[in-house]
Amino acid sequence: MSEYHNPVMLAECIDALAIKPGGVYVDVTFGGGGHSREILRHLNGKGRLLAFDQDADAQQNIPNDDRLTFIDQNFRFLKNNCRLHGAIPVDGVLADLGVSSHQFDRPERGFSTRFDADLDMRMDQSSSLTAKEVVNSYAEVDLHRIFGIYGEIQNARTLAKTIVTARLNSSIDTVSDLKDAIRSLIPKGKENKYLAQVFQALRIEVNQELEALQDFLNQTADVLAVGGRLVVMSYHSLEDRLVKNFIAKGKFRGEVEKDFFGNEIKPFESVSRKAITASEEEIKENNRARSAKLRVAVKL
Template identity: 55%
Template sequence: MNKEDQNYHVSVLYQEALEALHIKPDGIYVDCTFGGGGHSRGILKQLNENGRLIAFDQDADAQRNLPEDKRMVFIPQNFKYLQKFLRLYRFPKVDGLLADLGVSSHQFDEADRGFSIRFDGPLDMRMDKRLEITAATLLTNLSEKELVEMFSHYGEVSNAKTLAKHIVANRSVSALANIDAFKNFIAPVVKGNPNKYLAQVFQALRIEVNDELGALKEMLVQLPEVLNESGRAAIITFHSLEDRLVKTFFKQGTFEIEEEHPFLNSTRQNPLINITKKPIVPSERELKENKRSRSAKLRIAEMK
């Protein structure tokens, strides 16, 4: 396990992700989610003076962890703008790309970010503070139908309809003032294990606030355009919605479901080779050392 970024975030599947990239000393690589910089430092260690690393992170806090290294370019933006900024910095093609889609430990542990049910703080949840919409904004303005869709799809909340109805019927500024107030506000409709239930609700809000699945899809469709021949993409997901998108795109090269026709052969060619038929998961040792790694799945694809 990498120790360098532990105060900010422990890099999940550290060795496995680096090995997946097949790093060439003079290659060009992208870390889509710089965070604490653990994976980035691991890549830099394997590059010579001609190698380059382009790191993205939309969270301004991540910039505290930047190493002084002339081989690295840091881009303070969402990775959905991957191709745009690679072109801007004159890196039209790269040899590998890594994305760790988990929320960093730092973000969970900072009360004022609003990601965790453990602390009181504002109902924020923005990865990028430049965004205008917060979790409180969504809870205040979304319709009952939109709330149902968000909680059921992004959080798999079992009683999403009841929760949405309760919010719309009773929401007020005071009820959404902060995390503790919100937890008390929805307490009458919490179903099952309260911590699990709240975690699902918070996950749904966080995904919606940051358009996490939309950004992931936008990044994935750019891979065939930015990867060199034999270039690799290694993506670590933390819940089934993300994993399903990555699995589908690596397998098909598209998100569209192609209907089988008995008399026609498909002409669609997947530009990617799906390396991982089954995802790589943390070892028993990593699970013991870092409980937050338990839901991590690493998938790898290679450009033909």
């Protein structure tokens, strides 16, 4: 557990879930188990918790507790697994999106710009697509799309062209290979930010993070009981925008649908008008909290 990050906004997440002691809850991003342990502390003997994580490393953190059911799958399979375990409807669903500090701190996982390692970036290590394959086999037009949309990189077209040209000479297999290939494009004084955007784009593509998030959010309405809570914490604008739109409109783009009488048709009502952010004290202690946005909704 020590290698895993302190859970961001732990108290705020638990408050947002409004836990009933005998209720059924789902933590779809188990990781180090920090949020799950705190949820279990608020449950009595009749309460239940389902915890999802597709990273095999997370299984080392499972507490010995009969009330916990661990599911080693991506949260995009939320509904099927809740049904399989006889846990529909549930009273609350918590998602802490993104990569854990543990994954960043393991050099061989290839998530971090700080270490040299193979370009891997798979959250589920049984999946076949790696960042190495994306960089070496994707067409220039696809790399341009990934870096522009997922990385929000200004010179995405030039970046894609540079990578495609570089790989003609030799395969781009490691973090160092990639840095060397794009060195001329990295803005002076903004090296860390630029590389973080490049790595974010590749990671999102490898793990299909935005597609998985949309699949997950669409299923939450079917899984939650009326009055149940959806609590989602995101760390970059792409995720936060999807969460915000889904809570506000029940969909990811376009306007909210209305019935014949002009009433909005949507599954959730936002609990707080604006996203909840971490306190200055927490940000000082845990830099990961700086970009976190917590959104809370209740099932109508």
